[in-house]
Amino acid sequence: MDPILELRGVTKHYEGFSLRDVSFSLPRGYVCGLIGPNGAGKTTIVKLILGLAHVSSGQLRVCGEDPATAEIAVKDRIGFVHEVPSFYDHISVEALASIVRPFYSRWDQPLFDALAREFELPTRKWFGSLSRGTRTKAALALALAHHAELLVLDEPTSGLDPVFRRELLERLVAYVADGQASVLFSTHITSDLDRMADYITFIRDGRLVFSSTREEVFDRWVVVRGDPGVLDEATRSLFAGVEVGAHAFTGLTDDAPRARKHMAGRDIVIEPATLDDIMCYTGRTC
Amino acid sequence: MLNLFIKDIKVGAIFLWAVVPLYVVTALQVSRVGAGFFWVNVTCASLLLVAVSMLDWKNEAEPFVLSLPVTRAMVVRARYLTAVVVGLLSLVIGLAIGAARGISLVMRAEPWPRWMAGDVGLAFVLVFAFIASVYLPCYYRWGFGKGNVAAALVLAAAGIATDIVGPAMPGAASAPGGGPFYEGVPRGQVTQGVARLADRYGMAAAGLIVLGLAAVLLWVSAQVAARACRRQEF
Numbered sequence: 001m002d003p004i005l006e007l008r009g010v011t012k013h014y015e016g017f018s019l020r021d022v023s024f025s026l027p028r029g030y031v032c033g034l035i036g037p038n039g040a041g042k043t044t045i046v047k048l049i050l051g052l053a054h055v056s057s058g059q060l061r062v063c064g065e066d067p068a069t070a071e072i073a074v075k076d077r078i079g080f081v082h083e084v085p086s087f088y089d090h091i092s093v094e095a096l097a098s099i100v101r102p103f104y105s106r107w108d109q110p111l112f113d114a115l116a117r118e119f120e121l122p123t124r125k126w127f128g129s130l131s132r133g134t135r136t137k138a139a140l141a142l143a144l145a146h147h148a149e150l151l152v153l154d155e156p157t158s159g160l161d162p163v164f165r166r167e168l169l170e171r172l173v174a175y176v177a178d179g180q181a182s183v184l185f186s187t188h189i190t191s192d193l194d195r196m197a198d199y200i201t202f203i204r205d206g207r208l209v210f211s212s213t214r215e216e217v218f219d220r221w222v223v224v225r226g227d228p229g230v231l232d233e234a235t236r237s238l239f240a241g242v243e244v245g246a247h248a249f250t251g252l253t254d255d256a257p258r259a260r261k262h263m264a265g266r267d268i269v270i271e272p273a274t275l276d277d278i279m280c281y282t283g284r285t286c
Numbered sequence: 287m288l289n290l291f292i293k294d295i296k297v298g299a300i301f302l303w304a305v306v307p308l309y310v311v312t313a314l315q316v317s318r319v320g321a322g323f324f325w326v327n328v329t330c331a332s333l334l335l336v337a338v339s340m341l342d343w344k345n346e347a348e349p350f351v352l353s354l355p356v357t358r359a360m361v362v363r364a365r366y367l368t369a370v371v372v373g374l375l376s377l378v379i380g381l382a383i384g385a386a387r388g389i390s391l392v393m394r395a396e397p398w399p400r401w402m403a404g405d406v407g408l409a410f411v412l413v414f415a416f417i418a419s420v421y422l423p424c425y426y427r428w429g430f431g432k433g434n435v436a437a438a439l440v441l442a443a444a445g446i447a448t449d450i451v452g453p454a455m456p457g458a459a460s461a462p463g464g465g466p467f468y469e470g471v472p473r474g475q476v477t478q479g480v481a482r483l484a485d486r487y488g489m490a491a492a493g494l495i496v497l498g499l500a501a502v503l504l505w506v507s508a509q510v511a512a513r514a515c516r517r518q519e520f
Contacts, residue, residue, distance in 0.1 A: 047519075047520065050349075050353045051353075052353070052520040053520065054519065071355075073355075075353065075355040076355040078353070080353045082350075086346040086347055086349065087345065088297050088345045088347055089345055090300050091296070098296075100354065102292075103289055103355050105355075
């Protein structure tokens with residue numbers, strides 16, 4: 001089956017920033033966490049998928065189609081939740097749903113009503129009067145109510161309370177369970193992805209660092225801690241990033257077996273890396 | 287496109303409730319002094335058009351609109367349709383107020399006002415089509431802030447140019463300063479030009495010419511605006 005999202009050598013140039021040669025794909029039925037520090041290029045990827053920005057070169061396919069030539073068909077199958085959902089502040093959630101409804105071929109009003117009840121949305125209140133978390137819930141209800149095949153979420157959890165945040169993550173896992181839909185979840189709160197993401201795509205400085213299954217990531221990437229005295233040039237070359245303190249160093253490597261072999265017998269500790277570790281230490285050379 | 291137009295109307299309805307009553311009261315007062323009423327109508331219609339675009343800008347709603355299953359060309363075309371409807375709405379309000387003023391004058395045994403006539407209505411269509419044709423491409427090319435400045439500069443330059451160039455055109459010798467033919471016609475080369483056109487070829491022919499010209503203006507402008515919008519990144 002075709003992947004629901006596929007980027008091949010996608011490049012996007014802005015003044016002062018470029019997304020370069022990014023390739024990854026997302027099969028149907030999975031959640032992909034798109035991680036990276038601020039300014040890495042996550043939002044640029046989201047904008048390219050949604051057609052809000054144009055690809056400079058490379059190929060982007062959504063649901064097997066090129067968004068540039070099948071724009072309406074592609075967008076009909078995408079649900080989008082922005083970090084700070086912006087609609088019209090003087091429109092109620094109910095009115096907003098009535099505006100959005102006719103655009104989607106598979107809009108499901110009973111589902112929207114059920115989601116609004118479940119999320120306890122004040123549907124008659126103006127959108128502008130809602131808290132950030134409630135806005136996100138409203139945006140999520142709109143995105144889910146048209147049976148999107150690809151849900152694109154750009155930092156959706158940053159304004160949510162812990163209870164709803166957990167519910168949201170569970171809902172997303174359930175959403176992809178039938179194997180028909182997928183979720184691209186852009187975030188820098190990596191703890192959201194630790195349990196739910198099937199794939200992790202890591203972007204840094206506009207370049208793809210890796211895109212792998214979560215198991216591969218946690219198998220390959222380890223953190224090595226030890227006395228700075230054991231660091232020599234050969235040891236340093238093992239690490240994708242290393243931070244040296246007064247009494248200890250912390251190194252990150254994506255080749256756990258090689259690190260274990262090379263540093264056998266030395267006074268070091270090797271631990272599985274968290275996504276935070278990978279984001280923080282990659283590229284660090286001090 | 288129709289759904290986008292309905293979206294514009296639903297979102298812009300707040301202005302209809304807030305602005306239209308104010309517009310009616312102002313227009314009623316201005317209609318006492320005659321021909322200036324025409325330009326109040328044109329200004330109110332233009333402000334309504336700007337207000338609809340302002341709502342997108344103020345709410346940062348473009349990414350939301352463009353993430354819906356629509357193309358950018360559809361978004362632009364829908365906004366032109368909104369402009370046409372805003373223009374027609376303003377024309378209807380203007381005609382209603384003008385007619386009310388005319389009837390009140392006739393009831394006092396005074397003549398029907400010259401500015402309440404078909405040729406002035408046609409001039410309104412042409413002037414508003416020109417304003418929309420300048421404003422919307424500027425908005426889609428430069429956004430709300432810079433776009434408004436650019437459009438205002440172009441429209442001001444066009445207004446000054448017609449006032450300077452118009453009287454110098456062949457056959458326009460009697461135009462400046464009015465004279466009996468232009469008495470009561472709202473000031474401006476376009477209004478007086480349409481009045482002369484209607485006088486020379488009849489109202490039906492003038493109507494066809496003016497509506498055709500307005501349609502061409504809007505069509506060409508929509509192509510330019512769609513191209514500008516396609517290049518935008520959000």
